[in-house]
Amino acid sequence: MNNTSAIPRPAEGPWQNVTVVGAGVIGASWTALFLARGLTVTVCDPLPDVEKQVRDQLNESIPALRAHGLPTDDLAADLRFEADLERAVADAGAVQENGPERLDVKRDLFSRIEQAAPDHALLLSSTSGIRATDIAPALRQPGRLVIGHPFNPPHLVPLVEVVGGEQTDPEFVRRAVDFYTALGKKPRVLHKEVPGFVANRLQAALFREAVNLVLQGVVTEQELDEIVTSSIGLRWAVAGPFRSFHLGGGAGGLPAFLKHLGPALESLWRDLGAPVLDEATVTFLSEQANAGFGATTIEEMQAARDVAQSKVMRVLDDASS
Amino acid sequence: MNNTSAIPRPAEGPWQNVTVVGAGVIGASWTALFLARGLTVTVCDPLPDVEKQVRDQLNESIPALRAHGLPTDDLAADLRFEADLERAVADAGAVQENGPERLDVKRDLFSRIEQAAPDHALLLSSTSGIRATDIAPALRQPGRLVIGHPFNPPHLVPLVEVVGGEQTDPEFVRRAVDFYTALGKKPRVLHKEVPGFVANRLQAALFREAVNLVLQGVVTEQELDEIVTSSIGLRWAVAGPFRSFHLGGGAGGLPAFLKHLGPALESLWRDLGAPVLDEATVTFLSEQANAGFGATTIEEMQAARDVAQSKVMRVLDDASS
Numbered sequence: 001m002n003n004t005s006a007i008p009r010p011a012e013g014p015w016q017n018v019t020v021v022g023a024g025v026i027g028a029s030w031t032a033l034f035l036a037r038g039l040t041v042t043v044c045d046p047l048p049d050v051e052k053q054v055r056d057q058l059n060e061s062i063p064a065l066r067a068h069g070l071p072t073d074d075l076a077a078d079l080r081f082e083a084d085l086e087r088a089v090a091d092a093g094a095v096q097e098n099g100p101e102r103l104d105v106k107r108d109l110f111s112r113i114e115q116a117a118p119d120h121a122l123l124l125s126s127t128s129g130i131r132a133t134d135i136a137p138a139l140r141q142p143g144r145l146v147i148g149h150p151f152n153p154p155h156l157v158p159l160v161e162v163v164g165g166e167q168t169d170p171e172f173v174r175r176a177v178d179f180y181t182a183l184g185k186k187p188r189v190l191h192k193e194v195p196g197f198v199a200n201r202l203q204a205a206l207f208r209e210a211v212n213l214v215l216q217g218v219v220t221e222q223e224l225d226e227i228v229t230s231s232i233g234l235r236w237a238v239a240g241p242f243r244s245f246h247l248g249g250g251a252g253g254l255p256a257f258l259k260h261l262g263p264a265l266e267s268l269w270r271d272l273g274a275p276v277l278d279e280a281t282v283t284f285l286s287e288q289a290n291a292g293f294g295a296t297t298i299e300e301m302q303a304a305r306d307v308a309q310s311k312v313m314r315v316l317d318d319a320s321s
Numbered sequence: 322m323n324n325t326s327a328i329p330r331p332a333e334g335p336w337q338n339v340t341v342v343g344a345g346v347i348g349a350s351w352t353a354l355f356l357a358r359g360l361t362v363t364v365c366d367p368l369p370d371v372e373k374q375v376r377d378q379l380n381e382s383i384p385a386l387r388a389h390g391l392p393t394d395d396l397a398a399d400l401r402f403e404a405d406l407e408r409a410v411a412d413a414g415a416v417q418e419n420g421p422e423r424l425d426v427k428r429d430l431f432s433r434i435e436q437a438a439p440d441h442a443l444l445l446s447s448t449s450g451i452r453a454t455d456i457a458p459a460l461r462q463p464g465r466l467v468i469g470h471p472f473n474p475p476h477l478v479p480l481v482e483v484v485g486g487e488q489t490d491p492e493f494v495r496r497a498v499d500f501y502t503a504l505g506k507k508p509r510v511l512h513k514e515v516p517g518f519v520a521n522r523l524q525a526a527l528f529r530e531a532v533n534l535v536l537q538g539v540v541t542e543q544e545l546d547e548i549v550t551s552s553i554g555l556r557w558a559v560a561g562p563f564r565s566f567h568l569g570g571g572a573g574g575l576p577a578f579l580k581h582l583g584p585a586l587e588s589l590w591r592d593l594g595a596p597v598l599d600e601a602t603v604t605f606l607s608e609q610a611n612a613g614f615g616a617t618t619i620e621e622m623q624a625a626r627d628v629a630q631s632k633v634m635r636v637l638d639d640a641s642s
Contacts, residue, residue, distance in 0.1 A: 129585065151553075151556075157552055157555060158551040158555075159551040161548070186547070188540070188547055189544075190540055191539055191540065194534070194537070194539050195589065196589045198540055198545060199552045199553055201534065201593065202531060202553060203553050204530075204586055204590060205526045205527050206527040207562050207566070208593075209525075210562050210563065213519055216513065217513060218519060219511055219519055221563035223510075224519060224523075224561060224562070225560070226507070227482070227509050229557060229559065230479040230509070231480035231520045232523060233554065233556075233561065234630060234633060234637075235554075236549050236553065236554030236558075237558035238554070238629045238630045240547065240554065241546065242531065242535075242542035242543070242546050246614050247619060247622055247623050249619075253610060253611070253614060253619060254542075254607060255603075255607035258607060259603070263598075264450065267516070268516065269525060272525065272529075277579060277583040277586065282579045286579060289567055289575035290574070293563075293567050293575070298567075298574060301564070302568050305559055305564075305568060309559045311636045312555060312558055312559060312637065313555060315632045315636045316632075
């Protein structure tokens with residue numbers, strides 16, 4: 001590892017000033033969370049109507065923030081906009097980057113950010129697909145760069161996958177964990193950089209079989225959704241797959257489960273489908289979605305989901321405290 | 322379809338007497354649910370200590386039933402035991418079979434059940450792997466046989482996958498749905514018989530990648546569980562995978578999602594692992610499970626999970642009503 005002693009420790013209140021670089025859906029959702037948690041937020045995005053877009057999304061996020069027990073009065077009091085990147089990060093304690101998912105863009109952004117931001121600033125990227133190791137060659141201080149990949153929407157869902165690159169300083173990984181923890185998030189450190197990180201890979205694995213079953217006509221998309229929300233979804237909100245199978249093994253736990261049900265599981269693995277998203281498949285899935293979901297607007301569905309989501313999170317927080 | 326007109330309609334209160342054939346963990350859990358819902362239950366199992374086992378499990382299920390708002394006073398008042406199969410089903414309105422997962426056993430059980438049970442009785446199997454179509458050749462009235470596959474534990478998790486065989490009468494599929502609905506369950510009819518049905522296939526698909534990520538050292542089993550319970554588990558308790566991606570597509574819904582993120586998804590699909598459960602793998606997974614979960618007893622973990630599960634279900638029921 002490189003020289004941690006040379007890295008300045010954060011000042012008192014090191015994260016009070018946060019800069020959000022790139023204010024699309026993810027960046028605006030981070031902005032809502034940071035503001036609701038009492039931070040001062042500078043939004044940096046070259047889009048001319050960024051201010052309106054962010055303020056609109058802030059307003060949309062208020063019911064979910066409230067359902068989650070967060071204060072929302074005068075939410076935008078500590079919000080400012082600064083289109084110039086260098087000025088935007090000049091007094092940042094943390095920078096959460098949410099730019100386009102292109103390596104050249106990330107390299108350019110972070111090489112400018114690291115020079116303009118204070119030396120103690122946490123440099124965080126929301127990228128879902130680019131490794132810190134691949135951004136690092138563009139940086140003078142790659143030890144400060146940490147991936148902090150949220151599960152969408154970050155103002156609501158607790159997970160942040162925290163991943164350092166080969167040159168990331170472990171001290172900055174720890175600081176990233178402290179930062180997200182202080183925000184009420186559940187940061188989880190991954191020990192290796194893998195494409196898609198963990199949650200999206202698991203999601204992709206399940207979705208592949210979901211597509212397969214719908215294409216085969218076993219169930220419709222809506223029926224499949226109902227099956228998930230009345231079984232494995234409920235289960236995995238409370239206990240993850242390993243714990244669930246540990247409890248499925250009776251007194252012998254996961255070892256007994258694998259011994260007795262492993263062969264049946266492997267037999268299912270061999271039977272899983274491997275569909276491709278060619279044009280005919282995308283058309284089929286899209287038409288079924290429009291027929292099944294089309295009667296309700298996205299906004300209404302999203303608001304209903306976010307409120308239900310917040311209620312589930314609160315009851316689980318209460319259950320574990 | 323075969324002659325529905327010849328099939329007797331159920332009498333008044335057609336499901337008041339239910340027979341549970343095979344009283345392992347699943348059968349005893351069904352028994353708890355049936356009793357809590359006010360039915361009279363006859364348990365048929367040749368095991369000498371079946372009565373003690375069932376009564377013990379009934380007591381263990383009381384906190385979860387209560388947390389779910391079901392009455393549990395004098396739960397066993399309408400419970401009886403009858404080891405003789407023909408006598409056990411003689412006045413049954415419904416028979417829920419939970420015997421060993423062997424085709425010859427299922428065929429033998431149902432050929433005896435159909436002869437001894439009333440003509441209107443629903444014949445239901447909890448099998449997770451055997452098709453009604455394959456049991457049917459042993460039966461005189463295969464039209465009555467319906468798979469009613471619960472997600473474990475049935476006294477708690479709402480899903481029942483309802484699947485008829487090629488010779489199953491659609492009228493009996495409808496009756497099975499009515500029966501489970503009357504019990505407060507969420508029956509979902511599958512349109513085709515596929516190995517593992519839907520929920521277990523989806524679960525197997527996700528678990529395969531979970532095993533892959535743990536074997537690769539990206540995360541431990543416990544870290545993976547924490548990632549699931551703080552992201553996709555919470556999400557899928559509220560909205561299934563298609564609805565979630567429909568909302569992930571912005572104003573364009575699932576069609577826009579598939580168009581923009583389909584290629585990234587397919588790229589992840591190609592990168593998913595395909596581990597096998599050989600001895601070394603099972604040992605590795607088992608040792609990590611013992612190290613991670615071993616400090617708490619299975620009973621304690623299960624009780625905590627069931628209570629949390631019930632709370633989540635109640636808050637979602639409230640949210641949707």
